Amino acid sequence: MKNRQYALTAAALTGLAPAVWGSTYLVTTELLPPDRPLLATTMRALPGGLVLLALGRKLPVGRWWWRALVLGVLNIGAFNFLLFVAAYRLPGGIAAVIMSAQPVFVVVLAALFLGERARAVHAAACAMGAGGVGLLVFRGTASLDAVGVLTAVGGAVCMASGITLTKRWGRPEGVGLLTFTGWQLTAGGVVLLPFWLSMEDLPDALATSHVIGFAYLITLGAVLSYMVWFRGIERLPAVAVSFLALGSPVVAALLGYLFKDETLTTLQIVGMVVIFLAVLLGQPRPPKPRSKKSPSAPPPPC
Template sequence: MPSSPAPRGAVLALLATIGLWAYSWVVMKQVLAYAGPFDFAALRYLLGAAVLFAAMLLARQSPPLVPTILIGLCQTAAFQGLEQWALVSGGAGHVALLAYTMPFWAVLLAWLILHERPAERHWLGLALAGIGLVCIIEPWRGLGNATSTALAIAGGMAWAGGTVLSKRLFRRHAVSALNLTAWQMLAGGVALGLVALAVPQRSIAWSGAFVAGLAYSVLMASSLAWWLWSIVLRRLPTTVASVGSLGVPIAGVLLAWAILDEVPRPMEWLGIAFVLLGLCAVSGVRLRRR
């Protein structure tokens, strides 16, 4: 059937995005030893946009200006700027988990704006994933640095807004995923650049480690991963795509454990199990039906 390749390709794109973004949280934490959060975020997305524009030199199509700028401000400027700022005083695993409250905000916004009412299995998956996130975050132990926590959650909300706006744009206009990714990344990168110029930060300490981290962030975590995420949003329902993204903080926690020595607690392991059950309820059932 004609519709079969699209969901399969979108699932593969989602799995690749999970891997690329999971490791990026470790990189984002490490590069703060060499640069301020806004300088790095601005460099990452301005260079990422340049890479994508180079990839689409032969394409003359450009997406609608105002919606694209709004998407860029939400899911590139606000999301990345707030999360990079949160990492200044918060651990990579903890900030990643708080950022990925995004699916819960996205499902509500998609219901209100796109009229995508979640099915029963989606509510079940969200409930299981919500229990998992509560177990992982353990709010009864305190949420760590209050500023870092607030920034991380606000970033997740901004990303949710960008996700829903992207989905709406794909519905209303014939825009390719590559075009939208490049233009929204440019809009968000310019906004981050203005913030970086306005906010005093430490000077960038150019070194091999910083250049390597920047290269990974630009080429893999920004250019490639955000393009794949646009494909996911275009081809999968908002609920499935958003909840599926919860694989990123799980992998991020494990990588932070292996690389940054941020050892998961027993409740975090329990939370990971609940999140995986939620992913099965939302994504697994959907894929079997397709």
């Protein structure tokens, strides 16, 4: 019972990270300079990563140089870049539907590299999660752009691979969560930096709302949320963590309804309920109690 409560508490805390990420769309559209998504994603990762490096005062050693780079690229740099490309090339929420397949990749990768058994309940949860996201965000029919589809799939694979490798490698001994998060944010931001510099320009001026928006992305949207996320990967099975990411589009839809006068239909509400049930199904199950057997009779005296 205690183990079950511990797992649910860890899942609830870890789920705060995707909830914060779900608010990124609203913050980006309402507070940041328009039409500069790469500026937003770079600013979200690099400044916070550098601050954490300065606070931690510890750089990677040995093989952790390339491991930190790989994790930073998968969890932050490449993932955000691919998500940005997919969102621009796939209208109607199709990118979100494709991205919702990432638990499927985690189920496969966790079975291959972490020894986590793939169960029938995971397959059901994957189907429910994708179906729920489809009900929540999909709008009618839309043409499928090949590049958009490939980048959306690539984003899902990046996220799944990042979760799996973070779980497999863990943290080096003596390195705190703050420093570990700083390594990855910095690596991801450094990877994003040349794309931003070559594809976008700086805004003419920064308004107060821009400063507030960037401060939100750096603190809650990156530093705190990724620390919570990596902590959850340490304490929960990789498959369980992957399903928690499905909460992001739910929060985005709710915030759009509350602050942008967007509609919330019955099908969308059904989709939210289905996503919630999928997340619950994806969490670790308590072990079945063993049946108590009557003690065997003592052997007869010799």
